[in-house]
Amino acid sequence: MGIAQTKQEGSRPDREWNRFLDSQGDALLLFARQLTRTDSDAKDLTQQVLIEAWKFSRGKVPDKALVFSMLRRRAIDMGRSKDRRAQREVDYSENREDWFAPNFEKRDDAARLEEALGFLPDTLREVVVLRIWGDLSFPEIAQTTGVTVATATSRFRYGIERLRKSDIINELKT
């Protein structure tokens, strides 16, 4: 009974670990996809950072802003941010995984949103992704990206404005 229960429910650290994955994994992978050339790199980076952050926090669910910061630093360390925009444009038509969850009603919108995000400058896109899907506050975004809170805020507003003006996702406004 005890063993079966353990297998079924997992130990407390395992439960916390899975809670951590559930709460931050998807958004972290989305952010990693903004910073890397390939989906494979994004997955490797996400895995590495999730485990590193978990180890750093000694078995407790790590602070979200810290995890995003670690991922950004590791992406820079990997040196894969260089020319990623050009690479992404090349990769765009190739086999790759969707950035957003499939939603049959808004499937086309999701694809358009993904494309529109891809055309945002890196500095704007990362702030938009961190705010909207990472659910970070502006002070946390500032800390993560190494800019002032005012800069993070203005980049977000400018990024949103660019998305709103984009013909690609114009339909979202209606």
Next chain:
Amino acid sequence: MNDEEQFIAELKKFRAAPMPGDLRERLSESPQISKGKAHRLWLPVVGTAIAACLALIWALSSDSASPQSEEVALNILGIDSTLVSRETVEFKEIDGVMHEIVMETWRDELFARSSLDPATADSVVLRRERVSKPVKFL
């Protein structure tokens, strides 16, 4: 709610895609197990560091370590051997024979000039207290 807020609310309706099955599977086990799998990224780095340390330890632990072999080991670690300063010489009896012990201080240089992590560097520094040669007293 103004247009911008409404637009942001619309954006938030799109959720980040869930982790692909292969990644989720890699991470679904305990962190300790996943860590082992993730470390394939670190293997080249760790492997190189271990090889460098082993080479240095081999070179320095040998009584017959020549300046050339020492230099080779230092070069592997990316440290300029000219930075090594020999500050003190002590004498110690080992197996009934007096030996000269060379105490070298290059810790600062080691940290400044190499990208070794401190744990590795510590073990290397300790090895720098080495038996240089037997000493014959008249």
